[in-house]
Amino acid sequence: MWPNTELTKRLGISYPIIQSPLAGGIATPALVAAVSNSGGLGALGMGYQSAEQIRRSVKDVRGRTNKPFAINLFAHERIAADPKQIGPINQILQNYRNELWIGLPPDLEHYAPPLEEQLSVALEEKVPVVSFTFGVLPPRWIQKLKAAGILVVGTATTVREGLELEKAGVDMVVAQGYEAGGHRANFLGPVETSMIGTMALIPQMVDALKIPVIATGGIMDGRGVVAALALGAVAAQMGTAFMACPESGAHPKHKDSLLHKTEENIVLTRAYTGKTARGFKNRFTTEMATHEDRLAPYPVQYALTRNIRVAAYQQSQTEFMPMWAGQGVRLCTSRPAAVLMADIIKEVNDVIAKIRE
Numbered sequence: 001m002w003p004n005t006e007l008t009k010r011l012g013i014s015y016p017i018i019q020s021p022l023a024g025g026i027a028t029p030a031l032v033a034a035v036s037n038s039g040g041l042g043a044l045g046m047g048y049q050s051a052e053q054i055r056r057s058v059k060d061v062r063g064r065t066n067k068p069f070a071i072n073l074f075a076h077e078r079i080a081a082d083p084k085q086i087g088p089i090n091q092i093l094q095n096y097r098n099e100l101w102i103g104l105p106p107d108l109e110h111y112a113p114p115l116e117e118q119l120s121v122a123l124e125e126k127v128p129v130v131s132f133t134f135g136v137l138p139p140r141w142i143q144k145l146k147a148a149g150i151l152v153v154g155t156a157t158t159v160r161e162g163l164e165l166e167k168a169g170v171d172m173v174v175a176q177g178y179e180a181g182g183h184r185a186n187f188l189g190p191v192e193t194s195m196i197g198t199m200a201l202i203p204q205m206v207d208a209l210k211i212p213v214i215a216t217g218g219i220m221d222g223r224g225v226v227a228a229l230a231l232g233a234v235a236a237q238m239g240t241a242f243m244a245c246p247e248s249g250a251h252p253k254h255k256d257s258l259l260h261k262t263e264e265n266i267v268l269t270r271a272y273t274g275k276t277a278r279g280f281k282n283r284f285t286t287e288m289a290t291h292e293d294r295l296a297p298y299p300v301q302y303a304l305t306r307n308i309r310v311a312a313y314q315q316s317q318t319e320f321m322p323m324w325a326g327q328g329v330r331l332c333t334s335r336p337a338a339v340l341m342a343d344i345i346k347e348v349n350d351v352i353a354k355i356r357e
């Protein structure tokens with residue numbers, strides 16, 4: 001009953017289900033391998049990791065599965081911060097550092113790992129899939145990866161972004177709807193113009209692009225997977241659905257929120273990274289919203305809040321730690337990833353059978 005899509009055929013996998021690359025240590029090698037071993041495609045979120053960390057994670061995944069998997073990187077420009085620009089916001093953030101007993105100042109030298117080094121590891125390790133977000137990889141890198149037999153996938157929030165990625169030569173595009181947990185992938189135009197719901201975005205993207213489209217944002221179970229395929233997507237990419245699995249590296253209190261809070265507790269915020277992201281509302285998101293015009297751009301704000309985030313995790317302080325989540329949060333469960341995959345696969349069959357009745 002399962003359709004063979006361009007993604008399953010290209011990778012030789014059983015099901016057109018992708019576990020979102022959940023950066024920040026949430027998509028652990030154990031989670032990624034469990035999804036790939038269940039016939040889907042697991043993905044490592046490696047945007048924040050150094051080349052060496054990426055190499056270690058890739059080896060870890062390979063020690064757990066011989067099935068295809070993806071790594072995901074951030075395709076943004078290198079950024080240097082203007083001390084005048086960060087002074088006022090850094091002062092505001094100092095209040096939180098004091099409250100969390102953080103003695104050391106933030107590290108303002110290292111904003112993001114060098115993309116070229118990250119890409120070199122992907123190439124050397126010949127990972128089966130490289131996906132990216134926040135922009136367009138340099139076309140010569142897209143060509144290099146493709147020449148090595150790697151499937152290259154970009155992320156778009158509008159049809160215009162999808163066309164730009166297609167022009168740059170990617171094999172497939174992830175279309176990210178407004179419902180999505182974590183960061184908005186937008187890279188053309190202001191974030192406000194990127195807020196298109198998954199239901200509206202997918203068929204428009206499918207019609208406008210010649211290359212295959214993967215749907216993401218708010219897909220939580222078999223019903224969502226069927227809907228994504230019905231809208232013309234070649235796969236469904238799911239993040240929030242996997243975040244409370246035992247294999248997920250999310251903080252236990254974050255998992256607790258995923259299991260007990262609702263879509264009404266979720267906000268869009270730039271407070272942690274400077275780039276708009278969807279997650280649970282807390283004291284930090286609420287108070288920082290009053291300083292919106294002073295926040296530094298991504299990834300400078302990310303560097304400025306680094307020691308606050310680390311301390312909040314260590315001290316289990318949910319009022320200060322980022323807890324990303326998508327709008328489908330009520331459907332989040334804590335099943336092991338292999339069980340969740342088996343249940344989704346069964347639900348898809350049940351939904352299709354029901355539609356046929």
Ligand SMILES: Cc1cc2nc3c(=O)[nH]c(=O)nc-3n(C[C@H](O)[C@H](O)[C@H](O)COP(=O)(O)O)c2cc1C
Pocket residue numbers: 020021022023026045046047072132133155176179180181182183216217218219237238239240241324325326327328
């Ligand atoms: C905790 C978290 C981390 C994420 N990290 C990444 C990432 O590193 N790269 C990426 O392309 N997308 C990332 N995303 C976005 C997902 O790829 C995807 O758009 C999202 O999970 C879809 O919405 P859903 O959570 O409702 O399934 C992240 C999402 C979450 C919730």
